[in-house]
Amino acid sequence: MSHTFTAAAIQLVSGDDLAANLARAEAWVAEAAAAGAELVALPEYFYLMPAHDSARLALAEPFGHGPLQQRMAALAARHGVWLLAGTLPLQGSQPQRFHNSSLLYGPQGQCVARYDKVHLFGFDDGHERYAEADTMQPGSAITSADTPWGSLRLSVCYDLRFPELYRQAPAPVLISVPAAFTHTTGQAHWELLLRARAVENLAFVIAPGQGGVHPGGKRTFGHSMIIDPWGQVLACQQEGEGMALATLDTHRQQTWRTRLPALQHRRFTSPSFIATQEKP
Template sequence: MSQTFTAAAVQMVSGDDLAANLARAEALVAEAAGRGAQLVALPEYFYLMPGDEQARLAITEPFGAGPLQQRMATLAACHGIWLLAGTLPLAGSQPQRFFNSSLLFGPQGQCAARYDKMHLFGFDDGAERYAEADTMQPGDSVTSADTPWGSLRLSVCYDLRFPELYRHGPAPMLITAPAAFTHTTGLAHWELLLRARAVENLAFVIAPGQGGVHPGGKRTFGHSMIVDPWGQVLACHAEGEGIALAALDLDRQQTWRTRLPALQHRRINS
């Protein structure tokens, strides 16, 4: 197992033009791969951030088939990278609901893992209202993937507020958290949550986000980050399109886990 590798968190400001969003995602992934990234992560909803949330229902796909999944598989194989397709809309089993699914593709284009977002965001302060449960169906299982750098735990955005998701089973080496955090909640909690999840699990956290203003006036926080197991921010892209890229040192991670064996000291296991 390689002891150091390069990861990239891609930040986007996706709009309501599917073709344009996909083209930008492909260009940014190509840039990240060209800069040496072996694992590239796209943000939540990279494919579409419409003014009307119902628009995603029209492009849902069955798992394992469909143009969005095929395009991401091809992109991963083209660059020979591990690619986290932030989230894609997969067909749900409930009427007028879809799974907000994070898919990990391997360097041959194979789908290595699927995680359906378990915790659906709800927020209403009188000025802003979000209710993902209006269009989405929650997932019901924790998902990890085997990678060349160890176990990777998949999660999405609002999941960051539920630490038990990351404590389930063996501690992961890597955590992915593609997001579209609102500017309001992101300003208060985004970095705090990312660093907390990294420290308590002694894991690297790779968190690509949406970072700008979208159709309908929605504003996302951005600040895509890569955080190390000691809670240090290795890379951050604050606003607008861009890439947070960093080298992840697995030897140092093991040193931290040896010197501070908190994971072995757990008394309450999920």
């Protein structure tokens, strides 16, 4: 197992033109690979950021088939990289709903992991309203993937607010968080939450995001980041298209985990540890 590798978190400002979005994603994956990245992560909804979320429903594909998945598999194989295809729309079992799914492809183009976003974002402050449950079906399982650098825990955007998703064994070496965080919530909580997830799990966090203004006036926060297990931001792309590129050292990570064995000190890891107050 290699101790060091280069990762790239790609930031996009996707719009409502599918072909143009895919072309921009492919161009940035190529640039990341040329810069030496072995793991490249695209943001949530990289393929389409329409004025109305329902537009994504028409693109939903059965898992393992369809032009979007084929294109991502070919992209990974073309550049010989591990590619986290942000999120793609996969057909759900509920009518008029799709799974917002993060797929990980290996360097031969094989899909090695699928994670269906579990927590669906809802927000309404009187000015902005988001209701992913109107068009999406939530997933129900935690997903880890084996990579050459260790276990990767997959998650998507709003999942970041639910730390229990990352605490299930095995302890992840890497955490991926492709996102389209709103500017409102991102400005308040994005970096705070990312660094917290890194520190509490002593894990690297790779968080590619959308970073600009989209059809319908939606504004995303950007600030795509790669964070080390000590909570330090290794790279950040603040706004607009670009990438955060960093070298990750898993040997150093293990040193931190040895010096501060917090993962071994956990006690509330199963229902048997949950105490009930005795009645007098």
